[in-house]
Amino acid sequence: MGTRCVLKCVHMPPNDRETWARRRAAFFDAMSAMGGGSPSPSPSAVAVLPSAPVFLRNSDVEHEYRQDSDFFYLTGFDEPDSVAVLDAQTRTTTLFVRPRDRDREVWDGPRAGVDGAREQFGADAAFVIGELAEKLPDLLQNRRRVHYRIGHDRKFDERFLAAVDRVRARSRTGVFAPTEIVDPGAILHEMRLRKSPGEIETMRQAARITREAHEGAMARARPGMREYEVEALLLDTFRRHGSERPAYGSIVGSGPNACVLHYRKNDRQIEEGDLLLIDAGCEFGYYASDVTRTFPVGRVFSKPQQAIYELVLEAQLDAIEASRIGTTLDAIHARSVAIVTRGLVRLGLLEGEVEKLIETGAYKRFFMHRTSHWLGMDVHDVGAYFIDGKARGLEPGMVLTVEPGIYIAPDEASVSAEWRGIGVRIEDDVLVTSSNPEVLTAGIPKTVQEVHRACAG
Numbered sequence: 056m057g058t059r060c061v062l063k064c065v066h067m068p069p070n071d072r073e074t075w076a077r078r079r080a081a082f083f084d085a086m087s088a089m090g091g092g093s094p095s096p097s098p099s100a101v102a103v104l105p106s107a108p109v110f111l112r113n114s115d116v117e118h119e120y121r122q123d124s125d126f127f128y129l130t131g132f133d134e135p136d137s138v139a140v141l142d143a144q145t146r147t148t149t150l151f152v153r154p155r156d157r158d159r160e161v162w163d164g165p166r167a168g169v170d171g172a173r174e175q176f177g178a179d180a181a182f183v184i185g186e187l188a189e190k191l192p193d194l195l196q197n198r199r200r201v202h203y204r205i206g207h208d209r210k211f212d213e214r215f216l217a218a219v220d221r222v223r224a225r226s227r228t229g230v231f232a233p234t235e236i237v238d239p240g241a242i243l244h245e246m247r248l249r250k251s252p253g254e255i256e257t258m259r260q261a262a263r264i265t266r267e268a269h270e271g272a273m274a275r276a277r278p279g280m281r282e283y284e285v286e287a288l289l290l291d292t293f294r295r296h297g298s299e300r301p302a303y304g305s306i307v308g309s310g311p312n313a314c315v316l317h318y319r320k321n322d323r324q325i326e327e328g329d330l331l332l333i334d335a336g337c338e339f340g341y342y343a344s345d346v347t348r349t350f351p352v353g354r355v356f357s358k359p360q361q362a363i364y365e366l367v368l369e370a371q372l373d374a375i376e377a378s379r380i381g382t383t384l385d386a387i388h389a390r391s392v393a394i395v396t397r398g399l400v401r402l403g404l405l406e407g408e409v410e411k412l413i414e415t416g417a418y419k420r421f422f423m424h425r426t427s428h429w430l431g432m433d434v435h436d437v438g439a440y441f442i443d444g445k446a447r448g449l450e451p452g453m454v455l456t457v458e459p460g461i462y463i464a465p466d467e468a469s470v471s472a473e474w475r476g477i478g479v480r481i482e483d484d485v486l487v488t489s490s491n492p493e494v495l496t497a498g499i500p501k502t503v504q505e506v507h508r509a510c511a512g
């Protein structure tokens with residue numbers, strides 16, 4: 056597998072002071088403009104965002120740390136034990152961060168500290184995290200509304216509510232406490248749903264690395280290998296190209312394991328003629344890619360495998376073509392369901408009228424998941440799917456996955472033996488634009504001929 060020239064170019068994600076400052080400015084604007092249900096149409100507002108907690112694996116060993124996406128989106132700050140307070144009235148950002156600590160830094164590496172929080176990350180004010188209990192009430196007082204995601208981090212909820220209580224206790228001194236707590240996601244997740252040109256470029260880079268990984272896996276997977284050996288090839292490619300981590304646990308399912316939707320053991324020995332379903336994508340610069348390919352190992356597709364593969368491919372290409380302004384994820388899913396159900400009837404795997412099989416959900420025995428989800432900083436990204444109870448229309452800048460699949464359980468008694476144990480999913484990442492959809496993950500072998508060629512090494 057040769058490394059493409061395009062991957063050698065060092066690409067810097069759009070994570071810099073100007074980007075974070077621009078996002079915070081937009082967040083301030085939206086906080087100030089938010090009306091609805093409050094005593095005044097634009098009440099004074101402040102947002103409190105804690106960093107992701109550290110999870111202990113055992114004794115003093117921690118799970119790999121990854122910053123909370125909302126927190127990172129607004130600050131670019133990737134250290135734990137931090138809190139961002141954003142005041143829409145003064146348009147200032149206060150960061151509470153870990154103090155510099157020579158002894159700890161010997162073990163864990165450098166910390167930004169309060170100076171770094173201001174100088175490198177553009178905070179207007181910074182304090183050590185130990186001062187949060189004392190300072191947070193000052194930042195909350197005389198603000199009507201607090202944007203805080205209650206229930207997301209129960210431990211931090213206690214600290215936040217204690218600060219609100221302290222402000223309430225000051226009421227006789229003439230200050231007032233917030234009367235509204237709202238989810239910052241109502242603003243932030245709408246912002247994150249629509250990707251900027253810089254974010255899209257980062258997602259293209261994540262997609263390029265993931266393409267390289269899938270092509271390498273197709274070229275090198277052989278009968279007799281364990282699924283985890285193929286997983287190792289994927290991870291090797293991700294890391295060699297600067298990806299921080301996989302965007303989710305890689306699924307490498309051979310034979311019957313292709314029918315397990317979130318298969319994770321990845322330890323079976325691959326047999327000649329098996330289908331291998333790989334659902335794996337890297338994270339790059341805090342942005343995810345999410346790709347599935349299914350291919351035969353050691354042989355070309357068998358006739359039944361190819362029939363199912365071509366049916367999934369038909370649905371997938373149709374769904375990509377449909378990913379345009381104004382349509383909805385529900386409508387795209389309905390198209391995939393119709394194609395898959397019609398095809399399953401044609402192949403004799405389902406019996407009856409297509410409309411009835413759709414209406415009763417009979418197709419779900421073989422196609423049991425949705426066709427799409429949002430993609431961005433998180434693999435199942437944020438952003439409302441419904442607005443006022445109605446599926447929302449697609450807009451330029453939104454990124455979705457398109458991933459129909461057909462899974463025939465190894466013990467599926469309603470079909471003849473030749474179909475059993477076949478599992479196929481094909482997944483790409485698609486950017487909605489003002490013209491044609493852009494497949495960010497284009498170029499990863501997908502037609503039967505392309506797959507056969509790629510698997511021949």
Ligand code: GLY
Pocket residue numbers: 303334345428434458482
């Ligand atoms: N890889 C997770 C998904 O496709 O939704």
Ligand code: MN
Pocket residue numbers: 345428456458482
């Ligand atoms: Mn997906």
Ligand code: MN
Pocket residue numbers: 334335345346347482
């Ligand atoms: Mn996937």
